[in-house]
Amino acid sequence: MPDPTAVTALVRALIEAEVPELPPGDERALRLLRYALRILGSSMPSALPSASQSAELARRRLVHAGRTEDALALSRRLRALEACPGARNLPCVLHLLTCLMQSPPPGSLAAFARGSLLERTGGRAIESGGASRPSRAAVPLPSRRAPSCSDGIGRADASALQHAAAAAAASGGAAATSASAAPARTGWRAGAGSGGVVGEEALVRDLLYVMQNIEGRHLKWDDKADSFLFQPAERPRGGPPLPQLTPAAAAAAASLAPGVVQAAELSEWLRLLAVLESQRLQGLSLQLPACLSLLQLLVWGEPPLQRFVTLVAVVRGCSHLRGGAMTVGVERLGQHGDPAVEAYVQRLLRGACAPLLESLREFFIEARPAPLAELWEKRYALRPHMLPCFLSPKAASRALLGGKAINFIRLACGEGQWTFDAAAAAARGGAAAAAAGRHFGAAFEPRTVNLAERAAGEATLSAAIECACSRANEKLVELLLGRHRLQEHLTHLKEYLLLGKGDFVQALMEPLLPQLSRPASQLHRHHLLGLVESAVRSCTSPGVAAGSGNVGSSGGGSGWARGGSDSEQLLLLAHLGVLLSSSPGATGWEAFSLDYRADPPVSAVLSAAAVGEYRRVFTLLWRLKRVELSLSAVWRRHTTAARLVRALSSDALLHRCHLLRHEMVHFVFNLQYYLMFEVIQCSWEELVAALAAASDLDGLIGAHSAFLSAVVQKAMLGPENAPLLEALDALFETILRFAKSQELLYIHLLEQRAAAKQMAAAAAANTAAGGWGAAGAAEAEALLAEGDAPPLQPHFYEQLRVHAAQYRQQFAAFFAQVTRHASLDLTFLSFRLDFNAYYESLGGA
Amino acid sequence: MDALYDLSQLLETGLDRETLAVLIGLTEQGVNPEALAAVVKELRRESAALRAAEAEAAEAEGGS
Numbered sequence: 001m002p003d004p005t006a007v008t009a010l011v012r013a014l015i016e017a018e019v020p021e022l023p024p025g026d027e028r029a030l031r032l033l034r035y036a037l038r039i040l041g042s043s044m045p046s047a048l049p050s051a052s053q054s055a056e057l058a059r060r061r062l063v064h065a066g067r068t069e070d071a072l073a074l075s076r077r078l079r080a081l082e083a084c085p086g087a088r089n090l091p092c093v094l095h096l097l098t099c100l101m102q103s104p105p106p107g108s109l110a111a112f113a114r115g116s117l118l119e120r121t122g123g124r125a126i127e128s129g130g131a132s133r134p135s136r137a138a139v140p141l142p143s144r145r146a147p148s149c150s151d152g153i154g155r156a157d158a159s160a161l162q163h164a165a166a167a168a169a170a171s172g173g174a175a176a177t178s179a180s181a182a183p184a185r186t187g188w189r190a191g192a193g194s195g196g197v198v199g200e201e202a203l204v205r206d207l208l209y210v211m212q213n214i215e216g217r218h219l220k221w222d223d224k225a226d227s228f229l230f231q232p233a234e235r236p237r238g239g240p241p242l243p244q245l246t247p248a249a250a251a252a253a254a255s256l257a258p259g260v261v262q263a264a265e266l267s268e269w270l271r272l273l274a275v276l277e278s279q280r281l282q283g284l285s286l287q288l289p290a291c292l293s294l295l296q297l298l299v300w301g302e303p304p305l306q307r308f309v310t311l312v313a314v315v316r317g318c319s320h321l322r323g324g325a326m327t328v329g330v331e332r333l334g335q336h337g338d339p340a341v342e343a344y345v346q347r348l349l350r351g352a353c354a355p356l357l358e359s360l361r362e363f364f365i366e367a368r369p370a371p372l373a374e375l376w377e378k379r380y381a382l383r384p385h386m387l388p389c390f391l392s393p394k395a396a397s398r399a400l401l402g403g404k405a406i407n408f409i410r411l412a413c414g415e416g417q418w419t420f421d422a423a424a425a426a427a428r429g430g431a432a433a434a435a436a437g438r439h440f441g442a443a444f445e446p447r448t449v450n451l452a453e454r455a456a457g458e459a460t461l462s463a464a465i466e467c468a469c470s471r472a473n474e475k476l477v478e479l480l481l482g483r484h485r486l487q488e489h490l491t492h493l494k495e496y497l498l499l500g501k502g503d504f505v506q507a508l509m510e511p512l513l514p515q516l517s518r519p520a521s522q523l524h525r526h527h528l529l530g531l532v533e534s535a536v537r538s539c540t541s542p543g544v545a546a547g548s549g550n551v552g553s554s555g556g557g558s559g560w561a562r563g564g565s566d567s568e569q570l571l572l573l574a575h576l577g578v579l580l581s582s583s584p585g586a587t588g589w590e591a592f593s594l595d596y597r598a599d600p601p602v603s604a605v606l607s608a609a610a611v612g613e614y615r616r617v618f619t620l621l622w623r624l625k626r627v628e629l630s631l632s633a634v635w636r637r638h639t640t641a642a643r644l645v646r647a648l649s650s651d652a653l654l655h656r657c658h659l660l661r662h663e664m665v666h667f668v669f670n671l672q673y674y675l676m677f678e679v680i681q682c683s684w685e686e687l688v689a690a691l692a693a694a695s696d697l698d699g700l701i702g703a704h705s706a707f708l709s710a711v712v713q714k715a716m717l718g719p720e721n722a723p724l725l726e727a728l729d730a731l732f733e734t735i736l737r738f739a740k741s742q743e744l745l746y747i748h749l750l751e752q753r754a755a756a757k758q759m760a761a762a763a764a765a766n767t768a769a770g771g772w773g774a775a776g777a778a779e780a781e782a783l784l785a786e787g788d789a790p791p792l793q794p795h796f797y798e799q800l801r802v803h804a805a806q807y808r809q810q811f812a813a814f815f816a817q818v819t820r821h822a823s824l825d826l827t828f829l830s831f832r833l834d835f836n837a838y839y840e841s842l843g844g845a
Numbered sequence: 846m847d848a849l850y851d852l853s854q855l856l857e858t859g860l861d862r863e864t865l866a867v868l869i870g871l872t873e874q875g876v877n878p879e880a881l882a883a884v885v886k887e888l889r890r891e892s893a894a895l896r897a898a899e900a901e902a903a904e905a906e907g908g909s
Contacts, residue, residue: 003874006870006874007871007874007876010867010870010871010874011871011884013863013867014864014867014868014871014884014885014888015888017861017863017864017867018864018885018888018889018892019888019889019891019892019895020892032888032891035887036884036887036888039880039883039884039887040871040876040877040880040881040884042880058856062856070855073855074852074855074856077848077851077852077855078852080848081848081849081852084848089869089872089873092872092878093849093868093869093872093878095878095879095882096868096872096878096879096881096882097852097853097856097858098856099878099879099882099883100853100856100858100859100860100882100885100886101856101857101858
C-alpha cells in the first residue's frame with residue numbers, strides 16, 4: 001500500500017527534478033503535485049506486464065530503431081539485474097522504463113508542446129480566437145479537470161477534434177500526429193479522471209468492435225434505427241465522425257449476412273480493422289504519439305465505408321436473384337454516375353462472373369426430369385432470363401446444344417466416360433474461356449472501354465462455346481450414324497414398314513391373307529409375328545441363323561422378338577414387331593400393322609410420334625396392296641377358269657368385267673407407282689442427303705421429320721386432304737366388292753361346270769350301264785359338247801352394272817379432286833391416270 | 846542501482862540518477878508504473894511548456 005506521505009514527498013522531489021524551472025513553493029508546483037497525485041491515484045486498466053514481456057518489447061523497439069547492439073547490451077544488463085539481489089520490483093521498474101523509453105528528450109518537445117498548448121487552449125482559443133498565450137497554459141487545466149463539467153469537456157473534446165483537424169490541415173504531419181495524440185491523451189485523461197464520461201479511447205475501441213459487427217460497451221445495435229447507436233444516452237461526442245461510421249457498421253452487418261459473400265472484400269476489411277486495432281493497442285500500451293483516434297478511424301474508414309455502402313446496395317438489389325440473373329442485376333446497378341462506384345461494382349461483377357465462366361451450363365440452362373427416351377427433347381431448356389450479361393442468346397443456345405449433345409452422348413449412347421478429347425479441347429476451350437474472361441475483365445474497366453472491345457470479348461467467348469459445341473455434335477452424329485446405325489434403321493423402316501421390299505410383301509401377304517379375313521379378336525400376335533418373321537427370313541439372304549429368342553411382350557398390344565448379333569436381319573428382327581389395334585368388330589385387315597421399336601439413342605430421331613406416322617402410311621399402302629392383290633387374284637381365277645370353260649373369252653359379260661377390272665388395275669397401279677416412287681423415294685433421297693450433311697442431332701431429327709411430313713403430305717394423309725382420302729377409301733371399297741363379286745362369278749361358273757361334268761359323268765355311267773342317260777343328261781351333253789359358256793344368271797349382269805356405275809362415279813369424284821389439288825405431284829398423278837383424256841371426256845359428257 | 850541506471854541510459858529514457866532513484870522509490874511504494882510514467886511525461890511536458898514560455902518572454906523583451 002502506498003504510503004501517502006512518502007509518495008507525496010517523492011512526487012514533490014520528482015517534480016523538482018523534472019520541472020526545474022518552477023520554484024518549489026509555486027502554486028503551480030502545488031497544482032502539479034495534486035495533479036500527479038491524482039493520476040497516480042487513479043486506476044489504470046491495464047495489467048502489469050512481466051519482466052520478460054517488457055524486456056522483449058524494449059528489445060524489439062531497439063532493434064526497430066536500428067540499435068541492435070544496444071539490444072544485445074540490454075539483454076546482458078537484464079541478466080545481470082536479475083542476478084542482482086535487490087531487484088524485487090524488476091517488473092515494475094522495467095515497465096516504467098519501457099514506458100519512458102524513447103520519449104523524445106525535453107529539448108525537442110517544443111513543437112510537440114506548442115501543438116499541445118494550442119490544443120489545450122483550444123476551448124478558449126475558439127472563443128478568444130487568438131493564439132494561446134503562455135500564461136494561459138496552466139489555466140484551462142483546472143477547468144478541464146473538474147469532473148462536474150462534463151459538458152464542457154465534451155465540448156472541448158469536440159472542438160479539440162475540430163481544432164485538431166484544423167491544426168492538422170494547417171501545420172502538417174507532425175502537428176497532426178501530436179494533435180491527434182493530444183485528444184487521445186485528454187480523452188484518456190478525462191476518462192481516467194472522471195468516471196462518468198466515456199472517453200474517446202473507449203469510443204475507438206467500441207467502434208472497432210462495431211466495425212466487426214460486435215456490440216461494444218457503449219455502442220449498441222438499435223433495430224429501429226438499423227444502426228449502432230451511442231449509449232449511454234449522452235449527447236454523442238465527437239459528433240462528426242460518429243454518424244458516418246455507424247452506417248459503415250450497418251453495412252458491415254448487412255454484408256456479413258448471407259447473400260453475396262465477397263470474401264475478398266470482407267477479408268480486406270477485416271485486415272484493415274486488425275491493423276487499426278493493433279495500432280490502437282500499441283498506442284494504448286505505449287503512449288506513443290501515433291495512437292488511434294476517432295479522426296484517424298474516420299479517415300481510414302472512409303473508402304471502405306463507401307465500398308460497403310455500394311456493396312449493401314448491390315446485395316439488397318440482387319439478393320433474390322441467382323446465377324446469371326444476378327450478374328445482370330449487378331451490371332444494371334453498376335451504371336452509376338460515380339466512377340468509383342462503377343469501378344467497384346465492376347469488380348464485384350467480375351468476381352461474380354468468374355465462377356460462371358467455368359460452369360456455363362448450370363445456370364441459365366435448367367434441367368427438368370425427363371425419361372431417358374425423351375432425353376434430347378425435354379431434359380434441358382434455356383432459361384432466358386437467367387442469361388448472364390455477356391452472353392448473347394445465340395451463343396447461349398449454342399452452348400445449350402453442345403451441352404445437350406454431351407449429355408446425350410454420356411447418357412443415352414452409353415459412352416459414359418466420354419469427354420471430348422479431354423485435355424486438349426478442354427484446355428483449348430478453357431483457355432479461350434479464360435482469355436474471354438480476361439477480355440471481360442478488361443472490358444469491365446470503367447468508362448473508357450468501347451463497345452468493340454466488349455464485343456471482341458464476347459466473340460472470343462462465343463468462339464470458345466462454338467468450338468466445344470461443334471466437337472460435341474460431330475461426335476454425336478458420328479456415333480448415331482456409325483455405332484447405332486441410324487441410317488440402317490431408316491432403311492429398314494422404308495423397306496418394311498413402307499413396303500419398299502416387294503418380295504417381302506409378297507411373302508408376307510400370302511400366308512396372311514386367310515388370317516386377316518378373320519375378325520381381329522381371333523388373331524394372335526405371336527402367330528402373326530411368326531408369319532412376319534418367316535416372311536422376313538425368306539426374303540432376305542440367309543444370314544447368321546439364330547434362334548427366334550424370346551417373345552417380349554409389352555403393353556399396348558405389340559410384341560417383338562429380340563435378335564442377338566449384328567447381322568442386318570437380326571437387327572431388323574430385333575425391332576420389327578406386329579401391332580394389333582384393338583378396335584372391336586374389325587377384321588384383321590384393319591387391325592394389323594407392322595411396328596418398329598427403337599432404343600434410346602435412335603429413338604431420339606425415331607420418336608414414338610414418328611413411328612405413328614410411319615404406321616399411317618403403312619396402313620394406306622397395305623390397303624392398296626390388298627386391293628391390288630385381290631384384283632390380280634381375280635385375273636388368276638379367270639385364267640384358270642378359262643382353261644376349263646373355253647368359251648369364256650368371248651362372253652360379253654365377262655368382257656365387260658375384264659374392262660372394268662382393267663380400269664381398276666390401271667388406277668391401282670398408277671396410285672401405287674405414285675406413292676412408292678414419287679412420294680417415298682424422292683423424299684428418301686432428300687433424307688439421305690440431309691443425313692449426310694447434318695452437323696448435329698437437331699439436324700438429324702429435323703431431316704427425318706421433314707422426310708416424314710413430306711411423305712404424309714404427299715400421300716394424301718394430311719389433315720387438309722381428308723376428303724381426298726375418303727374418296728380413295730370409297731374407291732378401294734368398291735374395288736374390293738367388285739373383286740369379291742368376280743370371285744363369286746367365277747366360282748359359280750366353275751360350279752356350274754363341275755355340276756355339268758358330274759351330270760355328264762353320271763349320264764355316261766348310266767349309258768355305260770345300259771340305261772338311258774340321266775334326266776338332265778341332254779343338257780349336260782349339250783354343255784360338254786358345246787364347251788360353251790352356260791348362260792349366266794342375270795343377276796350377275798345386274799351386279800356388274802352396279803359395280804361399274806359405282807366405280808365410275810367414285811373415280812370421277814376422286815379424279816376431280818385430284819386434278820383440282822394444289823400440289824404438283826397430285827397433278828402429275830392425275831395426268832398419268834388420265835393419260836388419254838378418257839375420264840375427262842367422261843366427266844365432260 | 847547502477848545497473849538500473851545503465852539500463853535506463855540504454856533505453857534512452859532521459860532520466861538522471863536522482864529522478865531514477867525517486868521513481869524507484871515510488872515503485873517500491875507500490876505505485877502503478879504506468880501511471881508513474883504518465884506522470885513523468887506530464888511533468889516533462891509542463892517543464893517544456895514553461896521553458897518555451899520563458900523563451901518567448903525573453904524574446905519579447907529582447908525585441909521590444
